[in-house]
Amino acid sequence: MTAHIAHDTLVEDVAGVVEGVPGVAFLKPGLAARLRSAWSGPAAGPGAGRPPAAGIRLTPGPEGWHVDVQVVASRRDRTVDVTRAVRDAVQAHLAALSPGGPPARVTVTVTGLV
């Protein structure tokens, strides 16, 4: 249970890092999920019915973390530069959490441009 909570916390942590990268509009799930939750009303609450930071998937492996990130990016920025910045930010963040560990493998997929 403790490990589960720690994993969720780390996912939220990485989500915050990704959302802070210039050129990232928001994490997937994007518009469709936001519309659904907005229409379901305040009783559902923000983010209700979805896992925390569903655009982030963290998988531990023998060679370190594999982080799968799905983002909607801004059209104003060159898309590949945004994805590189996301990768670098996530790798730097995880490296700071566990110095000396193997570098995280980060996969970044752009699922929309706004």
Next chain:
Amino acid sequence: MTTHTDPPDDARVHGDDEHLPCGRPLSRVWDDWERRTEDPHRTGCPHCRRAVRELDELETAVRGLREEFPGTDAYDAGPLTRRVMDLVRLELRPGRPLPLGEPAEDLWIMEAVAARALREAAETVDGVRAGSCRLAPADGPDTGAVELRLDIHAPAGAGLPELAERVRRRVRETADRHLGMVIAAVDIRVTDLVDAPAGDQEGRTA
């Protein structure tokens, strides 16, 4: 060094699914439903019904949000609704993941997202209307490049080879400057001439 040239698993599972399990293309199911065509299969098939229900719920959500905001009666929200639904369709029908940047960088963009940007680039050439835009990884091991096939409607009277070359150039510029996608080949197919008699030049390749 480990290279990562395979598309991400999650995107592959969800992204390549142009066809529903019943074999119907999702785009056709949605188009038929929006045109309210009679189709016994669609009403009986659980896969088609689910696909239609998802789109219907989202359209309801968009209309509902619009009505909830006071003062929105003062302007025509139709274009906004269409724009929102265009974006939603991109999310629900994203196509396959395609590589960005250098080979093995493990950076990707969904086909429908890239295709939209490249179609818009093609339409910056005067008189050109972009149609189907299909993108696929270029043949060869780990090239990191993408091949593109774009259908266009061309203005009647235009020199087609020159026009195709201008479209090709705009598409390549956008792929490089705005997306960062390496394009191996751009195949332009002129499927119609605007203002020309119907059927003229159909399928001519430039």
